[in-house]
Amino acid sequence: MLGDTPLNSGADAVVIGAGIVGACCAHLLRREGMRVAVVEAGVIAGGATGAGMGHIVVMDDNPAEYELTLYSQRLWAELLPVLPPQVEFDPCGTLWVAADEEEMAGVEAKFASYTMRGMRAEILDGRSVAEAEPALRKGLAGGLLVRGDSVIYAPCATAWFLQGVDVRRGRVVAVTDGGVRLEDGSSLSCEVVVCAAGASSSELFPQLEVRPRKGHLAITDRYPGYVRHQLVELGYLKSAHGHSTESVAFNVQPRKTGQLLIGSSRQYGVTSPAVDRPLLDRMLRRALEYMPGLAQLSVLRTWTGFRPSTPDNMPAIGLCPERENVWFATGHEGLGITTSLGTAHLLVDLVAHRTPVIDPRPFAPERLWRDG
Amino acid sequence: MADVVNVRINGQELEVKAGTTAAVAVFMAGVTCFRRSVTGEVRAPLCGMGVCMECRVTIDGVPHSRSCQTLCVEGMEIRTDG
Numbered sequence: 001m002l003g004d005t006p007l008n009s010g011a012d013a014v015v016i017g018a019g020i021v022g023a024c025c026a027h028l029l030r031r032e033g034m035r036v037a038v039v040e041a042g043v044i045a046g047g048a049t050g051a052g053m054g055h056i057v058v059m060d061d062n063p064a065e066y067e068l069t070l071y072s073q074r075l076w077a078e079l080l081p082v083l084p085p086q087v088e089f090d091p092c093g094t095l096w097v098a099a100d101e102e103e104m105a106g107v108e109a110k111f112a113s114y115t116m117r118g119m120r121a122e123i124l125d126g127r128s129v130a131e132a133e134p135a136l137r138k139g140l141a142g143g144l145l146v147r148g149d150s151v152i153y154a155p156c157a158t159a160w161f162l163q164g165v166d167v168r169r170g171r172v173v174a175v176t177d178g179g180v181r182l183e184d185g186s187s188l189s190c191e192v193v194v195c196a197a198g199a200s201s202s203e204l205f206p207q208l209e210v211r212p213r214k215g216h217l218a219i220t221d222r223y224p225g226y227v228r229h230q231l232v233e234l235g236y237l238k239s240a241h242g243h244s245t246e247s248v249a250f251n252v253q254p255r256k257t258g259q260l261l262i263g264s265s266r267q268y269g270v271t272s273p274a275v276d277r278p279l280l281d282r283m284l285r286r287a288l289e290y291m292p293g294l295a296q297l298s299v300l301r302t303w304t305g306f307r308p309s310t311p312d313n314m315p316a317i318g319l320c321p322e323r324e325n326v327w328f329a330t331g332h333e334g335l336g337i338t339t340s341l342g343t344a345h346l347l348v349d350l351v352a353h354r355t356p357v358i359d360p361r362p363f364a365p366e367r368l369w370r371d372g
Numbered sequence: 373m374a375d376v377v378n379v380r381i382n383g384q385e386l387e388v389k390a391g392t393t394a395a396v397a398v399f400m401a402g403v404t405c406f407r408r409s410v411t412g413e414v415r416a417p418l419c420g421m422g423v424c425m426e427c428r429v430t431i432d433g434v435p436h437s438r439s440c441q442t443l444c445v446e447g448m449e450i451r452t453d454g
């Protein structure tokens with residue numbers, strides 16, 4: 001049934017991909033008492049997880065995403081006492097920045113939807129925004145401060161989830177009824193396969209509509225206190241949820257080291273990881289429109305990463321259509337650091353035949369499954 | 373252009389020849405600690421050509437300015453980590 005050389009006929013579950021989503025799933029499957037192996041083609045957190053920003057953020061633009069991000073944020077808070085300091089958890093909150101009166105209307109709508117769910121949020125006028133973040137340009141209309149959001153360093157969280165988990169280096173080339181086959185010809189048999197291969201998921205499952213969406217980031221030297229909250233322009237959602245081939249948005253994150261992460265861009269149809277200078281310039285110019293003083297700071301490094309994106313901007317969490325033993329935990333686009341925990345809980349509840357805490361139907365992989 | 377310019381290094385007034393770099397001015401003021409590393413070690417210029425980043429100081433309020441790449445101008449305020 002499987003290849004000739006079963007490496008480990010003992011694993012109950014094999015997780016494909018050691019990004020934060022696969023790591024979280026492996027962690028929880030192991031807690032169920034399953035013997036878990038993770039197969040990773042590169043290095044731990046070497047995909048989107050290592051390239052991203054690590055903003056733990058509740059997004060309210062559609063009900064299902066709202067549920068998943070809120071649930072995930074609660075799960076992060078529960079984990080807080082046991083997370084090691086390397087995870088650099090920082091409860092800095094998010095300041096959504098409104099440039100003009102039109103965007104202020106969006107602030108009020110956002111405030112209503114957050115506070116309705118018991119989240120702590122405050123509307124700031126232009127003056128309060130300037131006080132909260134002196135480096136922002138003067139004359140902004142206002143903003144929304146969401147206190148419950150935070151920042152983590154995702155690669156260390158990923159490594160923490162993988163403690164005690166059997167992680168193997170190898171590329172999965174096929175998923176069979178009895179396990180997975182690796183590039184080197186070996187195979188691993190198991191009852192349950194979880195595909196958490198991020199933006200490469202559709203290489204293994206061509207019928208699954210997940211495609212890479214490239215993003216750029218820049219990191220500065222240490223300027224402690226220069227920025228105090230994660231700052232995001234209110235227009236960010238237009239960039240994140242629009243489907244134009246290229247877009248940029250102002251997004252700056254303070255790191256515990258005093259460094260600043262500057263984002264972000266979104267780009268479809270590109271496979272090269274090389275930094276795209278014109279797009280990077282556009283992204284940095286956008287940042288300068290909001291924070292002119294950034295021009296004086298020195299950037300140490302720029303890089304790119306690929307978000308696993310889906311047509312409806314929602315992840316695929318659940319059983320693979322046409323298969324009994326294969327589960328998906330992928331397609332998290334720009335929210336996978338946040339939603340990794342909610343995803344893993346939801347998935348493991350489904351695998352264990354329990355009723356998940358949140359409704360799994362909006363995330364069912366069927367909706368992303370092409371015939372043929 | 374004036375032949376000399378006046379700068380301040382950690383509050384100390386200093387007159388230097390026009391064309392002097394901030395790094396040289398810092399040395400002339402008798403300061404040898406330009407900055408401290410994350411773990412508190414003393415750092416000073418190494419390459420002198422803008423690559424090693426060891427010569428960083430705060431110039432006119434801007435932290436992490438490369439002193440070896442910055443020419444002194446009248447009234448310049450230079451701060452080191454001391």
Ligand SMILES: Cc1cc2nc3c(=O)[nH]c(=O)nc-3n(C[C@H](O)[C@H](O)[C@H](O)COP(=O)(O)OP(=O)(O)OC[C@H]3O[C@@H](n4cnc5c(N)ncnc54)[C@H](O)[C@@H]3O)c2cc1C
Pocket residue numbers: 016017018019020021022023039040041042043044045046047048049050051052053054055056057170171172173196197198199200201204214215216217263264304305306307308329330331332333334335336337338339
């Ligand atoms: C610029 C940028 C900024 C971001 N900012 C944030 C943010 O602030 N907050 C947030 O919540 N999210 C953010 N994200 C999104 C987040 O990074 C991703 O959603 C998340 O990391 C996805 O995790 P993953 O585990 O699914 O994928 P990945 O981290 O990509 O992991 C997938 C892994 O699978 C491995 N793999 C693939 N195919 C195979 C195979 N066939 N065999 C074996 N291994 C395989 C890959 O090597 C990879 O390591 C950002 C993303 C980018 C690019």
